[in-house]
Amino acid sequence: MVCQSLAFFNLLVVTHIIFFGSSNCSAIDTLSHDNWIRDNTGKTLVSAGGRFELGFFSPNGSLAGDRRYVGIWYYNLSPQTVVWVANRDKPLNKSVGVFSIRDGNLKLLDTTGKVYWSPNLPPYLSSNLTVKLMDSGNLVLSEDKQSAVSLWQSFEDPTDTFLPHMKMDKSLNLISWRDKDDPGKGDFTFKVDEESEDDFIIIRNNSVPYWKSREPWLKGRFEVIRYVLSNFSTLAQPTISVYSNLTRFTQSSDYDDTRLVIDFTGQIQHFKWDKETRNWTPLFSEPKDICSVFNTCGNFGSCNAENRIACKCLPGFKPSSPEQWNAGDFFGGCTRKTILCSGGEDTFLSLKMMKLGTQDSSSPVDNEAECRMKCRQQCQCQAYSFEKSENSNRRRDTNVGNGSCRMWYSELNNIQEEYVSGGRNISVHVALSDLGTEPCPVYVLRML
Numbered sequence: 001m002v003c004q005s006l007a008f009f010n011l012l013v014v015t016h017i018i019f020f021g022s023s024n025c026s027a028i029d030t031l032s033h034d035n036w037i038r039d040n041t042g043k044t045l046v047s048a049g050g051r052f053e054l055g056f057f058s059p060n061g062s063l064a065g066d067r068r069y070v071g072i073w074y075y076n077l078s079p080q081t082v083v084w085v086a087n088r089d090k091p092l093n094k095s096v097g098v099f100s101i102r103d104g105n106l107k108l109l110d111t112t113g114k115v116y117w118s119p120n121l122p123p124y125l126s127s128n129l130t131v132k133l134m135d136s137g138n139l140v141l142s143e144d145k146q147s148a149v150s151l152w153q154s155f156e157d158p159t160d161t162f163l164p165h166m167k168m169d170k171s172l173n174l175i176s177w178r179d180k181d182d183p184g185k186g187d188f189t190f191k192v193d194e195e196s197e198d199d200f201i202i203i204r205n206n207s208v209p210y211w212k213s214r215e216p217w218l219k220g221r222f223e224v225i226r227y228v229l230s231n232f233s234t235l236a237q238p239t240i241s242v243y244s245n246l247t248r249f250t251q252s253s254d255y256d257d258t259r260l261v262i263d264f265t266g267q268i269q270h271f272k273w274d275k276e277t278r279n280w281t282p283l284f285s286e287p288k289d290i291c292s293v294f295n296t297c298g299n300f301g302s303c304n305a306e307n308r309i310a311c312k313c314l315p316g317f318k319p320s321s322p323e324q325w326n327a328g329d330f331f332g333g334c335t336r337k338t339i340l341c342s343g344g345e346d347t348f349l350s351l352k353m354m355k356l357g358t359q360d361s362s363s364p365v366d367n368e369a370e371c372r373m374k375c376r377q378q379c380q381c382q383a384y385s386f387e388k389s390e391n392s393n394r395r396r397d398t399n400v401g402n403g404s405c406r407m408w409y410s411e412l413n414n415i416q417e418e419y420v421s422g423g424r425n426i427s428v429h430v431a432l433s434d435l436g437t438e439p440c441p442v443y444v445l446r447m448l
């Protein structure tokens with residue numbers, strides 16, 4: 001059913017005339033006390049500007065009338081793109097749902113009065129409660145018809161989707177769907193990283209870090225997302241490197257047709273609606289392959305997505321738990337065959353174009369030999385990386401060396417080889433005896 005005039009219905013809402021049903025247009029954006037939307041009547045809420053719609057739906061793959069949910073999706077957009085689900089873990093088995101304000105709260109009930117979903121609120125003893133679907137996609141429950149003071153809003157109680165003008169703070173979690181066609185709570189949660197509030201993390205099964213935005217190789221690429229997630233309020237406007245290919249994103253309104261989703265496979269994806277192709281264009285998605293998953297091969301394990309088995313231990317290391325490793329569970333990582341400084345000689349394994357977790361220290365040095373010496377002198381130095389300064393050909397300042405010396409003291413993590421853009425040359429501190437009988441001070445992993 002198509003609205004002949006949205007403006008007409010806005011007027012109805014503004015003049016507080018409760019309009020329900022008897023016309024061929026059911027598009028209203030507000031429900032007040034003792035109004036309802038009943039499943040299978042075709043009634044929905046449509047935001048005033050016709051951007052979002054709230055109603056009952058069945059996900060793809062379920063029979064009509066089977067597994068009914070209340071959700072919000074983009075109005076008139078195909079394929080139906082759901083951005084919020086009320087009863088995600090408690091579908092109705094039949095089309096008997098009623099979405100209404102009842103007994104001082106917003107409720108999804110069946111015809112027997114059983115509650116399937118309700119915001120977690122004390123009952124409000126007011127007969128003036130209204131719930132309104134905004135053009136931002138936000139569903140707002142408030143005590144007055146002007147929606148000035150909200151008691152609850154879907155933007156503070158999201159499902160798996162972040163829409164522009166939400167704000168991702170510590171109280172907010174996005175939880176993936178269980179499957180492509182199952183909005184129930186899945187395995188992946190996207191939220192603020194407790195270790196650093198400007199950063200974000202995907203965790204798996206409520207405990208295992210699956211991806212972190214605070215990794216050196218994501219620098220820059222994540223700025224736009226950070227800006228959107230902060231409700232466009234981060235101090236530094238992003239430099240928009242990653243999106244320069246598409247549109248120049250500057251004002252918050254440029255993001256109106258974008259959404260950020262934690263997908264059921266664990267990917268965080270940023271999409272923009274392309275009006276011409278009528279498709280969601282992906283702007284950003286991470287982790288983009290198995291090697292971008294947080295520490296996917298464990299400590300001292302090296303990842304290469306091109307290999308038949310993506311993970312292997314660095315030379316001189318062995319799986320911490322061979323049974324798990326051989327069963328394809330690499331998170332346990334690898335350990336040294338011989339502990340450093342246990343009597344024998346040690347050496348350095350030279351690896352090119354490597355991605356690696358953040359170093360523990362960085363200091364200026366004159367040359368690589370000095371860096372190597374610093375690392376060799378410390379049994380807890382796991383690896384170093386020397387990088388020439390760009391201006392090292394100019395005169396030497398007293399306090400600035402010719403290059404920088406990065407050192408890692410904790411177990412090496414997030415190792416990836418063949419990392420072409422932004423990879424480092426690293427030298428891993430190992431016992432000489434672990435590299436086989438041949439003295440082999442320079443070891444190129446690629447040649448294995």
Ligand SMILES: *[C@@H]1O[C@H](CO)[C@@H](O)[C@H](O)[C@H]1NC(C)=O
Pocket residue numbers: 060061079080081
């Ligand atoms: C639902 O399934 C049909 C047929 O398999 C497919 O064409 C369509 O894109 C699916 N819609 C969504 C939202 O996944």
Ligand SMILES: *[C@@H]1O[C@H](CO)[C@@H](O)[C@H](O)[C@H]1NC(C)=O
Pocket residue numbers: 090091092093
């Ligand atoms: C819906 O049906 C399934 C099986 O068909 C059953 O397990 C489930 O409890 C039912 N849910 C409700 C809310 O009645």
Ligand SMILES: *[C@@H]1O[C@H](CO)[C@@H](O)[C@H](O)[C@H]1NC(C)=O
Pocket residue numbers: 125126127128
């Ligand atoms: C409802 O709103 C009207 C007018 O704004 C007000 O006079 C009345 O007290 C309100 N009722 C309740 C129960 O809050």
Ligand SMILES: *[C@@H]1O[C@H](CO)[C@@H](O)[C@H](O)[C@H]1NC(C)=O
Pocket residue numbers: 155165166167231
């Ligand atoms: C985000 O910003 C908009 C516009 O400044 C504001 O109306 C909205 O309340 C903000 N959202 C949150 C969750 O703070």
Ligand SMILES: *[C@@H]1O[C@H](CO)[C@@H](O)[C@H](O)[C@H]1NC(C)=O
Pocket residue numbers: 187204205208
């Ligand atoms: C997550 O939990 C499920 C069930 O609780 C389990 O089957 C699965 O192996 C777990 N996955 C990981 C990566 O721990």
Ligand SMILES: *[C@@H]1O[C@H](CO)[C@@H](O)[C@H](O)[C@H]1NC(C)=O
Pocket residue numbers: 245246
């Ligand atoms: C984006 O850049 C790539 C190569 O840099 C180019 O092939 C492609 O056409 C560009 N896309 C757009 C939409 O400009």
Ligand SMILES: *[C@@H]1O[C@H](CO)[C@@H](O)[C@H](O)[C@H]1NC(C)=O
Pocket residue numbers: 366367392393394396402
């Ligand atoms: C530092 O660089 C300068 C200029 O290239 C060079 O003369 C000097 O020997 C370097 N220092 C060391 C200790 O290698």
Ligand SMILES: *[C@@H]1O[C@H](CO)[C@@H](O)[C@H](O)[C@H]1NC(C)=O
Pocket residue numbers: 352353386387388423424425
């Ligand atoms: C790594 O080493 C190669 C030569 O072995 C050199 O050409 C390259 O510039 C080095 N990369 C970095 C980032 O220092």
